[in-house]
Amino acid sequence: MKENARILFIGDSITEWGRNEDPEGMGIGYVRIIHDYLMTKFPSKQLEIINKGIGGNRATDLQDRWEKDVLSLNPDYVSVSIGINDVWRQLDNPDMAQVYPEQFEEILTGLLEKTNAQLIVMEPTVIDEDVHSEGNQKLIPYVEIVRSLAKKFDAILVPTHQDFIEYLKTGTTYKLTTDGVHMNSAGNMLMATSWLKACESLLK
Template identity: 25%
Template sequence: MKQYLFLGDSITDADHLFDPANLGYGYVSLLARRPEYTDTTFVNRGHEGFTIERVLQMLRRDGLGGHWDAITLLVGVNDIPVELFTSHSRIPLEFSALYLEVLDLLCRHTSTILLLEPFLFDEPAEYSAWHSYIEKESQIIHDLALSYSAHFVPTDAILRQAARCEGVDAITTDGIHLTTRGNTLLADLWHQAFTALSPD
């Protein structure tokens, strides 16, 4: 039985603590229902509001257990309001250092790490100032993925394009979180990336 661990913020969390299966109602749950993963255990340890620092604190406190066949991390959007609305300057230097430390920990427990690009939609308009920070985070994550032989999974441009084609309300509930359709697209992106790693 393979075991896949998912870490991150509310997009991963998706109210998993209120779900009898403890998977939530987002992309992790959708993946677990796919017939390709019938013999796989999915574990959701996402937490609403988590920044990269909070992920690191959780891993230091709780550990990761033994070996995982794959670990996925999606985090970054909550670091942006810390940058914008507090006196704490985080992006790029601190974000990069914290993310690197998280990767150091993950590498001790798996040989397969998928790093999902943080994303943000074009509406509401108040998020327009956030996009440059998403771009900085994405570049950091992409570069660290190369350094750690992890796998960077692009999401931002793809999800934003889907919102333009299908309508913003079809993909996102508030410019950050995803509808069922949005979560389906995110699950598809994860599945495509993971299948490319292990085509058998």
Template identity: 30%
Template sequence: MILLNKKLVLIGDSITFGYGVNKKDSWVYNLSKNLPLEIINKGINGDTTPSMLNRFYEDVIALNPDYIFIMGGTNDLLCGRSIFSIKDNISEMIKDSLGKNLIIGIPPCIIKEMAENLFMPSTHYTHCKNSLPILRKELIDLCQNYSVKYIDFYKLTFDNIEKSIFIDGIHLNSLGNNIMLNEFLKVFTL
């Protein structure tokens, strides 16, 4: 039963989309089994924060959601973009979401060596791996400045890295998705 037609819209990249696992194993898909809300997944594989900001009004605000989740930045770093530009784009999306129940996701860590071997060639894996902890701090500061909730998927995945939660060093397997789901449910409140 959906709670009073309330909806949660999630915008992000492949981690939000559920890349690499069966739909039934995706953390976002499984939210619908745990929350009495309409869940709308606007995750797009390979998306960056400039693209998310570009589509934010149409894909999120125009849907008039009661709850919003935003997570991005890994693909920006894999393209060589700066932490500042990611923070600026997410800040703009936060400003557009003020007055809504908002949660920011801190992107998961990556395993550079695994990604180099199993995902795709990139000259920016070192930049991404080294920048993600700095992005984490910047996004936590941003959330505190706006009094917005956040979920620290970076720390969560880093702390669980030895449990073999990745399929390719970037994307999470079903165990990793389940760990993310449980963490989201701990933070999210109706």
């Protein structure tokens, strides 16, 4: 990692997670854990970590604010976590205009194309802590799109969905979310460790 680096996280409420109430703007989610790890791991580096998560965001919302919240800040690293609400709205608000996989891919492709930074793309996590839930089945094409775009743009892929599914397959009853989507402290820890492991090559 560069001696002076600006690392920007963008996404929905899972990324936001209390940042507006936090004087440092990190929140209490996975971004906070990553921030604290990097600050203590690299005390001599000048790292600036920015949380640009906004609750309820879908890919269309990122498209609307990408110039202001990403490009204008000229980050060195951009970590993108999106897709949960693109699927969740199909389940809890089916009458609204939906973001289906084809549009999701088109929007993300356009955003990544215009971003001059090291890209880090995170798989959408889970919808309900059940491998076979309708939400998790509907997430599959979105996860596959993220994986494909990681290859296309030589981005670091954070296998968040895979890691959550593997956790659920163990049969443990210990929860990772408060409501099937939003993370508790254990879920945030899993997201953060997944990110840190995937970014290991950067963290030197």
